[in-house]
Amino acid sequence: MIDLLSDLYSLILSMNIVPDIFKRGVVVPIPKKSSLNPNKAENYRPITPSSPLSKLIELLIIPDDDANYNQFGFRNKRGTCSLLNDIYIFLTIKEV
Structure with missing residues (x-):
């Protein structure tokens, strides 16, 4: 088999x-x-x-470690909070 x-x-x-x-x-x-x-x-x-x-x-x-970095759903230790944190950092850096 x-x-x-x-x-x-x-x-x-x-x-x-x-x-x-x-x-x-x-x-x-x-x-x-x-x-x-x-x-x-x-x-x-x-x-x-x-x-x-x-x-x-x-x-x-x-393999799990090859998943797209920008995918937040259905990934271990990643989710809405991670996404919002990344958006906050992006917007903060953008304003500087």
């Missing part, structure tokens, strides 16, 4: 093509809050989980 996965990933990397099956997903409705009316579609958030094979190739190709 590992040999097959290794061959598949090597082929994907060498040809620079991701198979369509890796790009497909099933939309899962997740409730925004348990207190909201479950009969209304606007009270749900659509989530499309990636396939396990797709996730594995993402981990191999894009």
Whole structure:
């Protein structure tokens, strides 16, 4: 099994093509809050989980430390406060 996965990933990397099956997903409705009316579609958030094979190739190709420096969401120890701090520093330096 590992040999097959290794061959598949090597082929994907060498040809620079991701198979369509890796790009497909099933939309899962997740409730925004348990207190909201479950009969209304606007009270749900659509989530499309990636396939396990797709996730594995993402981990191999894009390690966490190579993520874009300007991305603040979904990163360890980065978020809204980090973004606001960077904006504040940028604006402060700009005014000097």
